[in-house]
Amino acid sequence: xxxxxxxxxxxxxxxxxxxxxxxxxxxxxxxxxxxxxxxxxxxxxxxxxxxxxxxxxxxxxxxxxxxxxxxxxxxxxxxxxxxxxxxxxxx
Numbered sequence: 072x073x074x075x076x077x078x079x080x081x082x083x084x085x086x087x088x089x090x091x092x093x094x095x096x097x098x099x100x101x102x103x104x105x106x107x108x109x110x111x112x113x114x115x116x117x118x119x120x121x122x123x124x125x126x127x128x129x130x131x132x133x134x135x136x137x138x139x140x141x142x143x144x145x146x147x148x149x150x151x152x153x154x155x156x157x158x159x160x161x162x
Contacts, residue, residue, distance in 0.1 A: 079099070083138045083141065087149075096139070103120065103140050113125075
């Protein structure tokens with residue numbers, strides 16, 4: 072299955088600052104959070120959103136899903152504040 076998002080890394084960022092990767096994948100984070108809130112099985116979410124077959128690549132599928140879901144949760148608790156302010160390095 073073809074992923075429904077821009078190219079993605081195996082692991083989401085873990086920095087304390089929002090990254091360009093986070094900005095590019097904000098819709099993905101929202102979709103992951105929605106799927107979780109709706110009670111969707113993680114295997115369905117990873118297949119639909121990332122295009123990874125969880126039967127053929129169970130370890131990779133779980134790692135990609137969990138990493139991005141953790142980052143999505145971080146965004147709702149911390150990262151969103153940085154979206155509201157100016158970008159780092161700008162006057």
